[in-house]
Amino acid sequence: MSPRTYGHDRRLRSSLLLAAAAAVCGAVVGALAHPAQAAQAGDGRDPARTAALRQELRDLVGAPGGPPGVIAVLRDHDRTEVYRAGVADIESGRPPKASDHMRIASVAKAFSGAVALRLVDRGRLHLDDTIGEVLPGQPAAWHRVTLRQLLHHTSGLPDYSGSQGFIDIVSEDPRHRFEPRRLLEFVADEDLAFRPGSRYQYSNSDNIAVALMAEASTGRRYEELLRELVYEPLGLERTSLPRGYRLPAPYLHGYQLAPAAEPVDVSEAVSASGAWAAGGIVSTPKDLTAFIRSYAGGGLISNRTREQQFTFIPGALSQPPGPGRTDAGLAIYRYTTRCGVVYGHTGNTPGYTQLVAATADGRRSLTFSLTTQTSLTLNPDLLARVRHVQEDFVCALLRR
Known part of the structure; x- marks a missing residue:
C-alpha cells in the first residue's frame, strides 16, 4: 500500500484543517515489535511481561484504523527498553527507531514550562509576575494575568488557534509561515474568557x-x-524548534487515516511556526526520554520552585488525555493509574500523538509515540485504546 503524500490539493487540505487547528488546539499489514536490547540473564525483566507489551503494540497497529507505527521507550534507572510495532515509513517499511525525529506537539508546553521555571529560579521571572508588568504592549484586558496562571491554564486568555483569522490562513495554506511572536494578535481584540484563576x-x-x-x-x-x-544541560542533540514544515531525516512519518481510504502522509503538512512554543518542537524518543526524566524528576529546577509546580488542579485534562486520571500542575500533569502515579505531558498534531511521563524521582520513564493523530474529538475510539495500552506500559514500568 502506498500512501498519498500531502500537497496543496484542496481535497487533502480541507480534510486536514480540523486536525491542524485542533493540534495547535489496520492501514498497515504486519507488525514488528522487539526490545532494543537483547534480554540479559538476571537483568530483572519479566519475559511474560515483555511479550505481553510487544503483543499489545502489535494489536494496536493491526486493529482497524490503527496507527501505521508506534514506539515506546521504557527507562528504568540506567536500563532502556524500546518496544515498537508497525513501520516508521509505509513506503520503505523500516521500523521506528528511538533516534527518529518527530513532532512532539503539545509536549512542547513542558519545554516552555522548563524555560520559565528555570528563569524563576534565577530571579528573572516570578510566578506572580503579570502580563501587564512584563508585556505591557499586550491588550490591557489581559494585564492582570500572571505567569502562574498561564502555566496552569487558568489565565482565561482566548485561544488564538481557534480564532477564525488563524483558521482561515491554515485552511488556505497549512504550510503558511507565521511570525510566532505575533500569534496573539489573532485574539488581541478579545477579552478574557473568564476571571483569571477562577477555572x-x-x-x-x-x-x-x-x-x-x-x-x-x-x-x-x-x-x-x-x-x-534545556537542550544543552540535558544533552538533547536532536531537539529543535523550527519555523518551517520540513523535518530532519530520519523521521517517523505521520499519517492521516480515514475509513476506506489510503493513509495520507502529513509529516510535513503543517508549518511549525503556527504552534511555536505551544507545540512546534521537533525531537526524538531518545531525547524526550532524557527530558522528561529530568523535568518530572526535578533535575532542572529547585525544590522550592518544584513545590509550586506540583500544585495540581484535580481533573484538569491534558490534550489529549493521558492514562488514568489527570490533574494539572504548572506545565506538567499528574497521571494517576491503577498501578501508581507518573508525571508528564501529552500532545497531538497532524500525524502524531505523544505521551511522556516519569516518576517523581525521574528514575523511571515512558515515552510513547504514535504516527497518527488522536484526540477526544478526532479518532476518539483509537485514543481510548491508546490510553489503555499506555496505562499497561505505566504499570509495567512501576511494577518492576
Missing part, C-alpha cells in the same frame, strides 16, 4: 505568552533560551 481551560495562547515573557525578561530569543536552559 481551568487549556489554551495554546498561554504558552505563547509564557515564551514572550521569557524573552522580555532576558532580552534573549526563546530559541536561544531553549538551547541554553
